[in-house]
Amino acid sequence: xxxxPPPARAGTLAPPLFIGSDIYRGSSYGARHPLRVPRVSTxxxxxxxxxxxxxxxxxxxxxAKPAALTLWHEAPYIAALxxxxxxxxATSEMRDRFHLGTLSNPVFxxxxxxxxxxxxxxxxxxxxxxxxxGVIHVPGGGTHHGLPGRANGFCYLNDVVLGIKVLQRAGxxxxxxxxxxxxxxxxxxxxxxxDPGVRMxxxxxxxxxxxxxxxDDTAQGSAFNLPVPKGYNDSxxxxxxxxLILPRVSEFxxxxxxxxxxxxxxxxxxxxxxxxxxxxYLEALRELLPxxxxxxxxxxxxxxxWSVGRLWTAIWGVxxxxxxxxxxxxxxxxxxxxxxxxxxxRPAPEPQLLTTLLDPPREGPVRVEIxxxxxxxxxx
Numbered sequence: 464x465x466x467x468p469p470p471a472r473a474g475t476l477a478p479p480l481f482i483g484s485d486i487y488r489g490s491s492y493g494a495r496h497p498l499r500v501p502r503v504s505t506x507x508x509x510x511x512x513x514x515x516x517x518x519x520x521x522x523x524x525x526x527a528k529p530a531a532l533t534l535w536h537e538a539p540y541i542a543a544l545x546x547x548x549x550x551x552x553a554t555s556e557m558r559d560r561f562h563l564g565t566l567s568n569p570v571f572x573x574x575x576x577x578x579x580x581x582x583x584x585x586x587x588x589x590x591x592x593x594x595x596x597g598v599i600h601v602p603g604g605g606t607h608h609g610l611p612g613r614a615n616g617f618c619y620l621n622d623v624v625l626g627i628k629v630l631q632r633a634g635x636x637x638x639x640x641x642x643x644x645x646x647x648x649x650x651x652x653x654x655x656x657x658d659p660g661v662r663m664x665x666x667x668x669x670x671x672x673x674x675x676x677x678x679d680d681t682a683q684g685s686a687f688n689l690p691v692p693k694g695y696n697d698s699x700x701x702x703x704x705x706x707l708i709l710p711r712v713s714e715f716x717x718x719x720x721x722x723x724x725x726x727x728x729x730x731x732x733x734x735x736x737x738x739x740x741x742x743x744y745l746e747a748l749r750e751l752l753p754x755x756x757x758x759x760x761x762x763x764x765x766x767x768x769w770s771v772g773r774l775w776t777a778i779w780g781v782x783x784x785x786x787x788x789x790x791x792x793x794x795x796x797x798x799x800x801x802x803x804x805x806x807x808x809r810p811a812p813e814p815q816l817l818t819t820l821l822d823p824p825r826e827g828p829v830r831v832e833i834x835x836x837x838x839x840x841x842x843x
Contacts, residue, residue, distance in 0.1 A: 476756075477597035479782045481516055482584040483507050484524040487603060490573050491805065496566075497734060497766040498617055499805045503603045505772035505798060506779065512795035513776070515785050524584035524603060526576060527625070531586065534632075535624045535654060537612040544619060548575040561613045568614035578619040581606060585626035588759050592719060593633035596756035598782050602775045605723045605763030607648035608673065615650060616673060617764075623723060624654040626759060627661060630719050636660045639717035639755065641708055642667070643744060644725025644763045645735035647676030647688065657683035662715045664708055666691060666700075668728075668735050678836055687711055687840055693736035695728070696827035700743040704750060706837040712754050720755035722748065724778055725763025726771040730825060731816070733809065734766050740822035741774040748781055768802045769816040777820050787820055795820075 487503035510516040529541045543561045547553050551572070553564025564570050581603040588599040601622075609621030627638055640655075642648040642665040652675070655661040662685065665676050669690035676688040689707060691699065712720065724744055728737040752758055760778060765771035780787050791799070799817045815823070 475595075477591070477595040479520065479597065479784070480522055480588070480591070480599045481510065481520055481779055482522045482524050482588055482599060482601045483603060484580050484584070486573060486577055486580050490571070490577055492571050492617070493569050494806045496569060500766060500768040500771075501802065502762070502765065502768065502771045502775070505768060505802065506602050506775040508798045509772055509776040509795050510779055512798050513780070513785070513788070513792065515780055515783055520783065522587070524580050524601070525587055526579045527583035527586055532579065532582060532620060532625070534628050535611055536620060540612045544575045548573070563614055567617055568619065574619065578606065578622075582620045582622040582625050585622035585759070585761065586629050589626040589629035590633070592757040592759060593630055593635065598752065598758040598760065600760045600779050600782050602762040602779075605644070605725055605761035607642060607644065607651050607723055607763060608646070609650045610653065616646070618650065621650045621654070623648070623651050623721065623761065627655070627721060631660065635718045637715060637717045638662075639712045639715050639720045640664070640723070641712065641720065641747075641751065642723040642725070642763075643728060643747065644723055645727040645732070645737055646671060646725070646764060647673060648723065649673045649675045652676065652682050652686055655682070655685055658685050661685055662711065662717070663687070664711055665689070666703055666708070668693065668695070668737055671735065678839060681843070687843070689836055689840065691737070692830065692832050694827075695737040695739065696825050697740055697743045698826045699829050699833045700739055701746065702829045702833060702837065704747050707840055708747065709750055709754070712751065717755045719757035719759065720751060721759045721761065722751060723761050723763045724748075724775065726765025726767075726774045727763075729765070729767070729770045729774065731767045731770040731812075732765060734764070738825055738827075740825040741770070741777055742822060742824055744774060745777055745781055748778060768804070769799055769812045772799065772802070773816065773820050780820070789819070791818055791820060
């Protein structure tokens with residue numbers, strides 16, 4: 464238990480901000496890669512189609528400079544990433560040493576600039592929040608697998624780690640990190656294992672890559688890991704929210720909260736077997752926002768272009784205090800209608816994914832595995 468007064472939200476908060484960039488527009492990891500689909504550009508277009516993104520709420524994400532990235536990443540790796548972009552391919556040394564040019568981490572035209580832009584957005588958000596409390600949404604962030612000296616799991620840099628380290632550099636000593644992605648946050652766990660100033664909570668699918676984050680892994684006291692079974696539903700997410708996430712964040716009394724909202728826990732995602740609706744994410748967001756004066760909301764995984772765009776746009780709507788419509792206005796609906804898988808043979812989206820922002824609730828039984836694992840973590 465952390466002693467001291469709770470970090471009540473400050474009387475003067477900065478207006479919510481959205482940090483984005485057009486570097487994501489048209490950028491693709493390649494025709495056969497799951498990240499061939501548009502994501503951040505969809506969120507920007509949807510938010511504008513809804514009238515939710517006026518100029519005074521939007522900030523252009525800067526591209527982090529190589530020297531700034533060495534706050535956690537190793538300089539030879541940053542140089543190799545830049546060189547791979549310049550060459551348009553990876554040398555054998557780049558593949559062997561830095562895991563560049565692999566099936567998971569291909570070389571594509573913006574292989575340095577795109578992740579450096581995501582990192583720059585998260586670092587800018589952290590700098591702004593350290594100075595003035597508030598909430599900032601950076602959907603291009605959330606690359607939680609990145610490692611200090613190599614690419615890992617579609618992630619070339621780790622903007623989560625860099626953002627938290629910027630907050631620490633500014634003097635914050637209690638930072639909570641909640642990860643809702645279907646995959647365990649192995650890079651973040653590596654960075655802050657044993658750090659008493661960072662509390663990490665990860666809810667991820669069991670028996671799924673990177674096969675880290677078992678329930679008994681405490682990251683030397685800094686983490687609560689909850690692997691969940693396939694079919695994880697909204698009712699179970701609610702039980703986890705109230706049985707693990709909210710009490711463990713609240714007792715930590717964070718000065719800042721970083722929330723990773725990887726969209727691959729949604730039912731429609733092709734790379735997981737979980738079954739959440741986007742309402743489960745929004746419920747978690749609404750409950751977590753009052754628990755810290757500074758909140759940084761990031762994206763993460765998510766490989767269905769319609770479900771990702773709808774979720775991250777709805778997140779911005781909640782952050783910005785907008786009313787979420789039952790049915791999308793025509794300008795927003797046209798954004799979704801124009802999306803595609805950009806190759807492959809996946810089925811067309813369900814009609815509701817083209818005309819609405821909110822999923823129908825996906826409730827179900829709270830299975831014994833969830834109850835037993837929550838009880839185990841409660842005893843810590």
